[in-house]
Amino acid sequence: VKSSDPIAVFDSGLGGLTVFRAIRKHLPRENLFYFGDTAHLPYGTKSAETVRRLTLGHLEFLTRRRIKCAVIACNTASAVALQALKRRLHIPVLGVIDPGIREAIVATRNGRIGVLGTATTVASGAYQRGLKNQGRRIRLVAQACPLFVPLIEEGWSRHPVTEAVARHYLAPLIRARVDTVVMGCTHYPLIRAVLQRILGSNVRLVDSAFAVARQTGRSLREMSMLCAKRKRGAARFFLTDTGGSFPLVAARFLGEAPGKLTAVGLGFKVLAKAKLA
Ligand code: DGL
Numbered sequence: 356v357k358s359s360d361p362i363a364v365f366d367s368g369l370g371g372l373t374v375f376r377a378i379r380k381h382l383p384r385e386n387l388f389y390f391g392d393t394a395h396l397p398y399g400t401k402s403a404e405t406v407r408r409l410t411l412g413h414l415e416f417l418t419r420r421r422i423k424c425a426v427i428a429c430n431t432a433s434a435v436a437l438q439a440l441k442r443r444l445h446i447p448v449l450g451v452i453d454p455g456i457r458e459a460i461v462a463t464r465n466g467r468i469g470v471l472g473t474a475t476t477v478a479s480g481a482y483q484r485g486l487k488n489q490g491r492r493i494r495l496v497a498q499a500c501p502l503f504v505p506l507i508e509e510g511w512s513r514h515p516v517t518e519a520v521a522r523h524y525l526a527p528l529i530r531a532r533v534d535t536v537v538m539g540c541t542h543y544p545l546i547r548a549v550l551q552r553i554l555g556s557n558v559r560l561v562d563s564a565f566a567v568a569r570q571t572g573r574s575l576r577e578m579s580m581l582c583a584k585r586k587r588g589a590a591r592f593f594l595t596d597t598g599g600s601f602p603l604v605a606a607r608f609l610g611e612a613p614g615k616l617t618a619v620g621l622g623f624k625v626l627a628k629a630k631l632a
Contacts, residue, residue: 378571387590400473463534521553
C-alpha cells in the first residue's frame, strides 16, 4: 500500500457524499474513491445481516483495487458491519459512529445526548454501546427517523411536511432536555437548519461527516500515510446502479462536477431456491 493510493468512502447510496465532501475539504490532496450501493439503497430499513453481507462484498471489491484505507460513511453500515470489516480487511477501516460520539461527549455540558438515525442504526445499539465505552455517565436518547431519508432524497429538505415530521421525531429529545444531538445518518446534514430551528440554538448538532474527516486525517498522519503530492487529489465514483440522476445530485452535494464514474456490475447469487407450486 502506498500513500498515494486512494481512500475509499463507502455508502449505501449518494448521501455519503456529505462525508466525501468533508474529507475532500479536510484532505484535498488525497485521491478518493466513492462507492455508492445505489442498487440496494436504503440500508436503514434492512436487517443487520443483509447490510453486513452487502458491505463486506463491496469492500472486498474495493480492496482489490488497492485502497489505503476505507471510511464507512453510512451510519447503518458502520453500526452493523464495522467489526466484521475490521476483522476481514487488511487495511484501516473507519466508521462514523465513534468520531460522532467523541465530538458529542466533548460538546455536552449536561451529559444528555440525543442521537438520530435510521431504524437499523438505532436498533443495533451501536451508539448506546459506544457511549458506554467512553466511561462517562451519559443519558442517551436514540430516535429512529425512518421518514427523513425518503423526504431528503425527494428534495423536500425545506418542505413543511419535513418540518412536521421533524417535530414529531425530536419531541422525546426535547422532553429529555438533551443539549447535544448527533446527526447519525449521511442525509441529515441536509436538514440541519430545520433540526436546529426546532431544537433551539442552545442545542449543539454534531455532524459525523466532519468528525470522521478529522479522524481520517489523524489516523493517516499517525501511520505516515498522508498523500505527499502537491496537487489536488483525483476522485472516482463507483455505483451499483446508475439509473438515478447521479451527476446532478452529485454536483449539488459536492459543489463541483463529479469525476470519472464507473457502474459496477453485480454478480447476483441465488440465496434460496423455492419450489413453485
Ligand atoms: N446511508 C444511510 C445511513 O447513513 C442512510 C440511507 C440508507 O438508509 O441507506 O444510515
